[in-house]
Amino acid sequence: MKQKKQLIKGNHAIGKAAIEAGCNFYAGYPITPQNELTEYMAKHMRLNKRPFVQAESEVSAINMVFGAGAGDARAMTSSSSPGVSLKQEGISYIAGAELPCVIVNMVRGGPGLGNIAGAQSDYFQSTRGGGHGDYRLIVFGPNSVQELYDFTMKAFDYADKYRMPVMILGDGYLGQMMESYIPHKYEPIKNLPKKKWALTGCKGRKKNIVKTLYLTPENALEEHNLKLNEKYKKIQKEIQMYEKANADDGEIIVVSYGTASRVVKNVIEFFNKNSKKKIGMFRPISLWPFPATALRNLKCKKFLVVEMSMGQMIEDVKLALFGKKDVTVNLIKRPGGMIPTEDEIKDKIEKMIG
Amino acid sequence: MKTQDKLTKLIIAGFGGQGVLTMGVILANSAVVEEKNATWLPSYGPEMRGGTANCNVIVAEEEIGSPIITSPDILVVFNLPSMEKFLPRLRKGGILIYNSSLIKKKIERDDIKKIALPLVELTKKIKNPKVGNMIALGSLLKLTGLVSKDSVVESLKKNFKDKKELVEINKKALDLGYEYVKS
Numbered sequence: 001m002k003q004k005k006q007l008i009k010g011n012h013a014i015g016k017a018a019i020e021a022g023c024n025f026y027a028g029y030p031i032t033p034q035n036e037l038t039e040y041m042a043k044h045m046r047l048n049k050r051p052f053v054q055a056e057s058e059v060s061a062i063n064m065v066f067g068a069g070a071g072d073a074r075a076m077t078s079s080s081s082p083g084v085s086l087k088q089e090g091i092s093y094i095a096g097a098e099l100p101c102v103i104v105n106m107v108r109g110g111p112g113l114g115n116i117a118g119a120q121s122d123y124f125q126s127t128r129g130g131g132h133g134d135y136r137l138i139v140f141g142p143n144s145v146q147e148l149y150d151f152t153m154k155a156f157d158y159a160d161k162y163r164m165p166v167m168i169l170g171d172g173y174l175g176q177m178m179e180s181y182i183p184h185k186y187e188p189i190k191n192l193p194k195k196k197w198a199l200t201g202c203k204g205r206k207k208n209i210v211k212t213l214y215l216t217p218e219n220a221l222e223e224h225n226l227k228l229n230e231k232y233k234k235i236q237k238e239i240q241m242y243e244k245a246n247a248d249d250g251e252i253i254v255v256s257y258g259t260a261s262r263v264v265k266n267v268i269e270f271f272n273k274n275s276k277k278k279i280g281m282f283r284p285i286s287l288w289p290f291p292a293t294a295l296r297n298l299k300c301k302k303f304l305v306v307e308m309s310m311g312q313m314i315e316d317v318k319l320a321l322f323g324k325k326d327v328t329v330n331l332i333k334r335p336g337g338m339i340p341t342e343d344e345i346k347d348k349i350e351k352m353i354g
Numbered sequence: 355m356k357t358q359d360k361l362t363k364l365i366i367a368g369f370g371g372q373g374v375l376t377m378g379v380i381l382a383n384s385a386v387v388e389e390k391n392a393t394w395l396p397s398y399g400p401e402m403r404g405g406t407a408n409c410n411v412i413v414a415e416e417e418i419g420s421p422i423i424t425s426p427d428i429l430v431v432f433n434l435p436s437m438e439k440f441l442p443r444l445r446k447g448g449i450l451i452y453n454s455s456l457i458k459k460k461i462e463r464d465d466i467k468k469i470a471l472p473l474v475e476l477t478k479k480i481k482n483p484k485v486g487n488m489i490a491l492g493s494l495l496k497l498t499g500l501v502s503k504d505s506v507v508e509s510l511k512k513n514f515k516d517k518k519e520l521v522e523i524n525k526k527a528l529d530l531g532y533e534y535v536k537s
Contacts, residue, residue: 007379007386007394033398116398177421178379178394180386265419339422 004182011175013145014104014168015040017152018076019048020186023102025068025075027053027061031083032116033172034106038078058083062090062103069099070210072198074156078104080172081122082113084130091165092131096212098197098228100159102152103137104168106175109337117337118172118259123312126169127288134225136232138166138239139287141257145179147285157189162235163197169287171308173259173339241285242294246272250280252352253298255317256306257284260340264306267345277353287313292320302352303329306345310335360415362500363423365440367408368432368453373487377430378409380513381491384505385413393421406436413500428498430490432473434459449497451490469493469535476530485527492531503532 008016015037018026026045028038038054045052055061061077068075079087084105094101107122109115129135138158140151148170155166197208214221245268247253256264261283271279280300284291295317303321305314311331321327332348334340364381368374375396382392395410410423429444430451431437437450437457444450446465455474471493473486495503507525514520 005386005389005391007383007392172398173395173421176396176398178382178392179418179421180382180391180393263420263422269419341424342420343424 005180006183007178007180008145008149009036009176009178010145010148010170011036011106012040013149013181014078014152014170015044016183017149017186018102018156019044021074021153021156022186023074023076023156024050025065025073026051026077027055027064027068027075028078029055029058029061029083031058031080033108033118033175034078034080034104036175037104037106041076041078058086059090062087062094065101065103066090066094066097066099069094069101070097070199072195072200074100074102074160076102076104076156078106080106080108080116081110081119082108084122084125088125088131090131091137092129092133092135093212094165095129095131095135095137095228096133096224097210098163099165099210100156100163101165102155102159102168103165104152105170107169107171109335115337116172118174118176118308118339119335119337120171120258120260120308121310121312121335122169123287123307123309126167127290127316135228136164136235136288138162138164138235138289139169140167140241141169141285141287142174143258143261143283144181145174145177146181148174149181149183151285153186154189157192158239160192160195161189162231164231169258171259172337236289239286240289240291240293242291243283243285244281244294246278246280247282247298247300248280250278250300252277252302252304252349253280253282253300254304254306254345254349255282255284255295255313257287257313258308260306260308263340263342264345266342267349270342270346271349279349284313284316287316290316290320292316295320296324301327303327304332304345304348304352305329306332306340308334308337308339361418362413362428362498363426364411364413364428364430365408365423365426365443366411366430367406367436367440370405370407372407372432373484374407374432375409376513377487377491378411380488380506380509381494381501382411382413383509383512384501387505387508388501390415390501391418393418395421406433406439408436408440428494430494432456432486432490437461451493451497453486453490469497471531471534476534477527480523480526480530482523482527485524488524488527489531489534492528492533493535494531495528496532496535503528
């Protein structure tokens with residue numbers, strides 16, 4: 001029997017998936033804890049005769065991706081928190097110009113240079129757009145090396161389908177860890193539209209224009225924003241991804257994503273084995289669109305949000321539950337690159353049970 | 355004492371350069387060769403330069419939750435600072451494998467199994483000071499049966515595919531560690 005499982009580093013799994021999904025332009029600038037991804041792309045883009053650029057800065061890298069995306073490239077850049085902050089201007093332009101691209105953020109502790117440990121403190125920046133203007137990104141928050149691989153492939157498809165940037169929001173721990181995963185063939189989603197809008201040379205056809213400047217408010221920029229908003233509303237209907245366990249009859253539901261959700265998984269198993277109380281979990285996978293409908297439909301009244309930040313996703317949890325009677329939402333927060341321990345989550349749950 | 359547990363948690367720690375992270379990768383990969391699940395989480399960052407390095411390794415038949423280990427079943431330490439840091443966290447009844455060439459201090463805990471490996475002396479036997487990690491891994495396999503020696507050899511071949519000459523010496527070290535704990 002041929003070996004199915006493989007061991008791979010999180011950052012490498014993203015690079016491998018990108019190559020397999022046909023990424024044909026990569027630009028990046030080194031930063032820990034995502035360096036192995038840039039390193040992987042440097043080697044493998046060359047092996048596949050595709051362009052790899054180590055740009056002179058993050059700003060430069062995202063603008064190269066802007067240009068490549070305006071052509072018909074499947075373009076990608078990656079960085080970690082301070083570097084992704086630098087990219088925000090470019091991301092706003094790409095969203096405004098309705099171009100596809102994939103952005104990877106292996107989040108580290110902040111603010112400022114912070115540290116190089118994994119964190120979840122870029123949730124606001126990622127799910128609210130991040131740069132200037134009214135725009136959104138599709139944001140995936142994988143919690144395993146397998147999901148880093150799977151969602152990187154999906155990210156290219158969704159970027160092309162909806163003509164917008166898609167972000168993989170990981171964290172330093174996910175990027176640095178190695179884990180068993182099962183590689184598989186890349187299969188694009190059905191009915192990917194042709195890129196008729198792309199700047200590919202207009203000989204024999206009407207010229208295409210890619211722009212973000214709409215000088216007049218009326219009948220121009222307002223209209224453009226309304227059009228973008230229609231697209232975002234459509235995506236909110238079409239993509240709301242999550243995983244849940246014991247969620248329909250759990251007395252308390254623990255909500256977490258990414259690395260934090262791995263710790264929560266252990267806690268849920270502990271209560272399954274050792275307690276009569278049923279504790280459930282809800283894990284958003286698409287962070288934007290946030291799986292609000294599914295969360296709101298749960299009967300549970302007591303929620304516990306566990307985050308590796310001072311509490312950012314908790315705002316989306318509260319928005320999803322807004323107006324529901326007698327619902328309480330508690331928080332465990334560990335900022336600065338710390339990971340909540342199983343014990344502190346267990347203690348909090350015990351207290352909530354009362 | 356063979357581990358029949360469905361999920362085994364190990365912390366491996368020592369000075370940067372003692373092969374701590376490599377030992378973890380080889381072990382995790384050997385588990386995957388056997389179609390098991392594995393996670394390997396390294397300490398990374400400034401502490402790696404000259405300070406202590408460590409990795410958390412989990413090997414399991416089932417799906418692995420948190421890759422972060424609070425209380426390991428097995429602790430492998432190559433120097434004193436690592437032992438002092440992690441020994442209090444080793445679970446009751448767990449296994450401590452330690453480098454007795456560098457750790458001369460009496461080990462205070464009596465609720466664990468202690469295996470002393472004089473790695474400096476042992477590596478002299480095979481005339482290579484760099485393969486203490488594989489000696490420790492050999493002993494670990496003998497004690498726990500966590501993965502098979504064949505799987506480790508396969509992982510060594512994968513890990514050293516660009517430096518094939520290193521497979522043989524690492525295999526030798528693995529055997530030495532495997533035989534050492536019998537006596």
